[in-house]
Structure formats: C-alpha cells, structure tokens
Amino acid sequence: MAGESNPRPEFDELVEQLKRSAGDIKEIKAGKAETNEKLSAIDKKFEKIASLDFKVTDCVNRRADLECSMAVMAKKLDDLENRSRRSNLIVYGVSEQEHESPEKRETAVVKEVFNDVLDVRISGVERIHRLGRAK
Incomplete structure (x- = not known):
C-alpha cells in the first residue's frame, strides 16, 4: 500500500469546513431572526402611523367642516345683528x-x-x- 495516501487529513479538513459552515449558517439564521423581529417592529410602527394618518385626515376634515359651519354662523349672526338694528x-x-x-x-x-x-x-x-x- 505504498503510494496510498492517508485520506484522514482531507476528511478532517472537510469536517472542519462543515463545522465552520454550520456555524456560519447558525449566525445567518440568528441574523435573519433578528432582522425578522426588526421588520415586525417596523410593520407595527407603520400600522400605528397609518392609523394616525387616518386620524389626522379625519381631524383635518372635521376642522374644515367646522370652519364652514363657523362661516355660516358668522353670516347669520351678522344678519341678526343688522336686523336688530333696524328698530333702533x-x-x-x-x-x-x-x-x-x-x-x-x-x-x-x-x-x-x-x-x-x-x-x-x-x-x-x-x-x-x-x-x-x-x-
């Protein structure tokens, strides 16, 4: 068996590479899990922002309605004041x-x-x- 080389060193080297690859895969999975958690947190914040955007839009619309109502009331008040002066x-x-x-x-x-x-x-x-x- 002269000339035959010992396959053990190559096998040991492959085992080490597999161990390093397994470690790298674990790190990648941990990083992916952390990224997924951050993405979930971002999604929740985005939902809150979307909810606030709806509320702000609602407030802006209500404010516009109130301004219209106030303008109508101011006109009516002016008319009533003018009518009250007619007998003065x-x-x-x-x-x-x-x-x-x-x-x-x-x-x-x-x-x-x-x-x-x-x-x-x-x-x-x-x-x-x-x-x-x-x-």
Whole structure:
C-alpha cells in the first residue's frame, strides 16, 4: 500500500469546513431572526402611523367642516345683528344731565324729541342709552 495516501487529513479538513459552515449558517439564521423581529417592529410602527394618518385626515376634515359651519354662523349672526338694528333710533342733540338715571334719560328723550319736536306719541321704549362719552 505504498503510494496510498492517508485520506484522514482531507476528511478532517472537510469536517472542519462543515463545522465552520454550520456555524456560519447558525449566525445567518440568528441574523435573519433578528432582522425578522426588526421588520415586525417596523410593520407595527407603520400600522400605528397609518392609523394616525387616518386620524389626522379625519381631524383635518372635521376642522374644515367646522370652519364652514363657523362661516355660516358668522353670516347669520351678522344678519341678526343688522336686523336688530333696524328698530333702533339714534337721536342727536338731547341735553345731558350730570348723573342722570336711565328713567330720566328716557323721559327727556320721549318728551323733548318725540312729543315736542316730532309730535309723535310712542307707546314705549325698550331700552335707551347714550353713545359716546358724557359731555
């Protein structure tokens, strides 16, 4: 058996390569498992972001609806204010007493302006007040 070489060293070398390959495969599997965990975490975060995106879109739509409603209400308020002013009268030149009461002011306006100047009899005054500062 001269000339025959011992196959043992080659076999041992193959076993070592297989062991290294098995170790490499274990590392790759561990890395893959870690990557899968990270990917799952990313998926969960993405789902949360998608949910938040839906909520933000809903809030933006509700805000737009509220702005429209507010604009409509502002128009209605302006209309109501204008309608409430239709029955108002502004009277100039009524003499002013120091520390006059609302009752005295009403009597003065009714007597001096409506009765004496305009010769109009009125049935009542809902409210009366001065505009501007006292002179």
